[in-house]
């Protein structure tokens with residue numbers, strides 16, 4: 023009898039989940055969040071708050087080093103976790119991380135990271151600040167800048183970076199022109215700024231943000247970044263286009279997070295406009311395309327999959343977290359655009375069940391892999407997989423009463439539309455003139471960027 027019990031206990035280390043039981047879902051989320059946070063050491067003495075391992079010198083192709091943006095995204099997932107479950111265990115580390123990484127200029131461009139800052143990197147920390155605003159996450163103590171003002175400072179900083187000298191507009195991936203990858207105008211940077219503007223419009227009701235969001239969306243829509251296939255009706259949101267040739271071509275990679283970012287931004291705009299037909303059409307088109315591309319029929323049509331790299335086992339450190347963001351913003355969309363809930367909810371539920379089934383690996387027998395369509399662990403573990411599983415499982419606890427707050431509906435974080443106005447926008451102000459060593463570093467980065475964007479992923483032929 024003793025032996026039998028022991029045997030059962032061992033088996034039970036995999037994550038058990040009955041998706042219809044709130045207690046089960048909360049307990050699964052709690053276990054997954056705990057395991058995710060075992061990697062985080064930023065709150066230990068001598069460590070840097072807000073960084074995951076390798077965060078001062080990351081390379082997404084180097085397992086075990088996590089880039090700065092992903093840490094920012096992770097803290098957002100912990101704010102969502104608190105909202106869904108009421109568990110405050112990670113609130114303090116989250117607050118500390120945001121306040122450390124906001125940097126001296128209070129705009130999520132800290133000196134340690136600013137040399138290689140991307141518009142997308144900054145956007146992900148700003149999303150986390152917006153998660154805090156929209157959930158009335160406890161405000162920072164004393165006279166520290168409000169969560170909302172940090173996001174506004176990012177918005178203000180990025181305003182100057184819109185570049186009409188090539189491609190008729192758009193943001194470059196990199197903030198600084200000396201950096202490798204500056205030539206690319208990519209979906210996640212433009213989409214990231216778009217979603218940030220949409221959320222600021224939704225939260226503050228200020229139409230300047232909405233006008234800007236419309237402008238960024240329209241530019242993307244008319245550029246090679248977004249292409250509509252007239253035969254299938256699928257909207258392709260490609261990874262990037264190259265300003266060196268005036269954005270006349272694109273790289274044929276599609277990622278869940280780009281669809282999530284655009285979907286979320288469009289959903290906030292739909293709600294902000296009190297239900298405009300234009301934004302409803304955009305939401306539905308992105309959503310339909312998301313279903314066609316990332317919920318393959320071969321897995322039943324309801325299980326999210328990272329099309330380009332998942333089954334090949336080729337997703338890099340960044341890419342392993344992408345499904346977290348699509349899951350999160352699908353859940354938000356179901357609330358902000360109520361007509362979408364009927365198709366979103368079953369897809370999140372099936373994906374959550376599938377994700378739990380993947381959480382049966384690693385050293386403790388319950389770490390999560392990526393392949394949600396099978397209960398056989400795929401052999402991978404990472405902060406990204408934990409975050410994706412956490413977000414999709416948590417999303418099944420999404421309820422009307424935790425819909426994103428706006429100031430009109432009780433969000434209390436203080437607005438400062440001029441936040442960060444005086445922050446330097448020129449890298450030489452932070453670091454001194456560009457040196458030969460910087461240039462050599464940039465050349466190495468260029469090579470890295472090519473590997474990074476292309477990686478082992480599958481080029482989509484349409």
Ligand SMILES: *[C@@H]1O[C@H](CO)[C@@H](O)[C@H](O)[C@H]1NC(C)=O
Nearest residue numbers: 059062065066067111112115
């Ligand atoms: C760091 O945060 C974790 C929660 O993720 C907590 O368990 C741990 O005690 C904290 N460590 C320190 C030194 O504060």
Ligand SMILES: *[C@@H]1O[C@H](CO)[C@@H](O)[C@H](O)[C@H]1NC(C)=O
Nearest residue numbers: 070078122123125132133134
């Ligand atoms: C920047 O890096 C230094 C050296 O590692 C560290 O002490 C400091 O806390 C870091 N600052 C931020 C904002 O990450």
Ligand SMILES: *[C@@H]1O[C@H](CO)[C@@H](O)[C@H](O)[C@H]1NC(C)=O
Nearest residue numbers: 187188189190191267268269
């Ligand atoms: C570059 O592209 C923009 C937008 O498509 C276009 O308006 C502009 O004329 C192009 N410039 C050149 C030099 O081809």
Ligand SMILES: *[C@@H]1O[C@H](CO)[C@@H](O)[C@H](O)[C@H]1NC(C)=O
Nearest residue numbers: 178228229230231437439440
């Ligand atoms: C609205 O936002 C714009 C753009 O940031 C800002 O210039 C303006 O002051 C804001 N208006 C109010 C009333 O906050």
Ligand SMILES: *[C@@H]1O[C@H](CO)[C@@H](O)[C@H](O)[C@H]1NC(C)=O
Nearest residue numbers: 227229232293294295296297
């Ligand atoms: C949406 O409706 C509210 C309440 O009627 C109104 O105050 C607000 O101006 C409307 N928003 C837009 C963008 O039309």
Ligand SMILES: *[C@@H]1O[C@H](CO)[C@@H](O)[C@H](O)[C@H]1NC(C)=O
Nearest residue numbers: 255303304305306307308310
């Ligand atoms: C999205 O798909 C639904 C169901 O197939 C269809 O009714 C609707 O017209 C589609 N909308 C768009 C904008 O593609």
Ligand SMILES: *[C@@H]1O[C@H](CO)[C@@H](O)[C@H](O)[C@H]1NC(C)=O
Nearest residue numbers: 293296297357358359360425
């Ligand atoms: C906006 O979102 C709220 C909260 O989920 C929802 O109650 C409301 O119906 C949405 N507005 C529109 C126009 O759909």
